[in-house]
Amino acid sequence: MKASTRFSDSIHIxxxxxxxxxxxxxxSNNIAASIGTSPVMVRRLMSxxxxxxxxxxxxxxxxxxxxKKPADISLYDVYLAAEDGAPLFTIDRKTNPQCxxxxxxxxxxxxVYHEAEVAAEARLSRTSLQDIIDSIQVKQAKKNAx
Amino acid sequence: MKASTRFSDSIHIxxxxxxxxxxxxxxSNNIAASIGTSPVMVRRLMSxxxxxxxxxxxxxxxxxxxxKKPADISLYDVYLAAEDGAPLFTIDRKTNPQCxxxxxxxxxxxxVYHEAEVAAEARLSRTSLQDIIDSIQVKQAKKNAx
DNA sequence: TTATTTGTAACTTAATAAATTACAATAAAG
DNA sequence: CTTTATTGTAATTTATTAAGTTACAAATAA
Numbered sequence: 001m002k003a004s005t006r007f008s009d010s011i012h013i014x015x016x017x018x019x020x021x022x023x024x025x026x027x028s029n030n031i032a033a034s035i036g037t038s039p040v041m042v043r044r045l046m047s048x049x050x051x052x053x054x055x056x057x058x059x060x061x062x063x064x065x066x067x068k069k070p071a072d073i074s075l076y077d078v079y080l081a082a083e084d085g086a087p088l089f090t091i092d093r094k095t096n097p098q099c100x101x102x103x104x105x106x107x108x109x110x111x112v113y114h115e116a117e118v119a120a121e122a123r124l125s126r127t128s129l130q131d132i133i134d135s136i137q138v139k140q141a142k143k144n145a146x
Numbered sequence: 147m148k149a150s151t152r153f154s155d156s157i158h159i160x161x162x163x164x165x166x167x168x169x170x171x172x173x174s175n176n177i178a179a180s181i182g183t184s185p186v187m188v189r190r191l192m193s194x195x196x197x198x199x200x201x202x203x204x205x206x207x208x209x210x211x212x213x214k215k216p217a218d219i220s221l222y223d224v225y226l227a228a229e230d231g232a233p234l235f236t237i238d239r240k241t242n243p244q245c246x247x248x249x250x251x252x253x254x255x256x257x258v259y260h261e262a263e264v265a266a267e268a269r270l271s272r273t274s275l276q277d278i279i280d281s282i283q284v285k286q287a288k289k290n291a292x
Numbered sequence: 293t294t295a296t297t298t299g300t301a302a303c304t305t306a307a308t309a310a311a312t313t314a315c316a317a318t319a320a321a322g
Numbered sequence: 323c324t325t326t327a328t329t330g331t332a333a334t335t336t337a338t339t340a341a342g343t344t345a346c347a348a349a350t351a352a
């Protein structure tokens with residue numbers, strides 16, 4: 001399938017809101033222009049972030065605010081909101097149950113895939129939105145210094 | 147996108163060959179019937195496994211053999227062969243370089259995503275094809291005992 | 293020879309991420 | 323109040339790509 005950028009775009013939205021708060025109208029249009037996507041996609045993602053308790057929005061007004069401090073939002077929180085916790089590896093569900101391999105491999109792979117996913121998720125949990133914002137600002141400062 | 151099952155199907159192929167060697171003709175047709183896919187897809191995946199040095203095949207003869215001992219083939223080896231090392235997380239490449247966020251977030255996310263991927267890959271590296279085969283056999287034995 | 297199978301290319305189908313269009317609901321400015 | 327801007331969401335279209343299908347040359351083996 002076409003690979004989803006919902007996770008990356010959702011982090012982008014949250015970082016944008018934090019960085020440009022008070023300096024720019026935080027409309028879905030302005031945010032979309034920074035991401036390079038459509039305002040509708042931005043509003044859809046913001047809707048999911050709001051439902052996940054990461055963002056506050058006001059219907060009709062361009063005043064989104066983070067629902068938590070950036071240090072208290074992990075990338076895993078954002079992943080859960082944006083991709084609905086989609087698994088990183090895909091089990092083939094069409095295997096033949098009459099066959100020793102086909103009849104057991106789904107459960108076997110499910111166990112291993114889960115452990116690999118937990119390892120990745122643990123790493124995402126250790127990085128906060130604040131870390132991302134800091135990294136963006138440092139990279140920008142280096143550009144400005146040149 | 148439609149999620150790829152190439153990784154799972156490739157593990158299936160290798161386990162099938164090891165388990166049914168000598169008991170069943172190892173044709174792409176028989177393997178495909180166990181996976182629930184087409185013989186062409188099986189041959190395509192076997193071709194990639196051969197190029198990765200995991201499998202030996204004979205043009206015209208249904209005699210594939212593992213190129214290494216199952217204990218010496220890790221799931222990460224198979225992942226590299228099957229998915230060509232595709233990243234687990236997707237960076238949005240269309241972000242606006244004029245914006246502080248859009249101009250720096252790709253590099254920032256690239257660093258974090260890479261670390262999360264390394265964590266998952268490390269876990270896959272710790273599981274061998276032999277572990278998968280053992281797990282399948284144990285699950286089957288439990289079914290037979292009922 | 294003849295039948296079987298692999299290996300691969302070309303094309304089609306199906307699934308789905310994102311874009312687009314449309315519009316009701318809300319907010320805010322004058 | 324009325325007008326304008328905006329959010330929130332549904333419905334539809336477009337684009338991408340994984341998998342399926344068809345076709346056939348090349349190799350094997352009976």
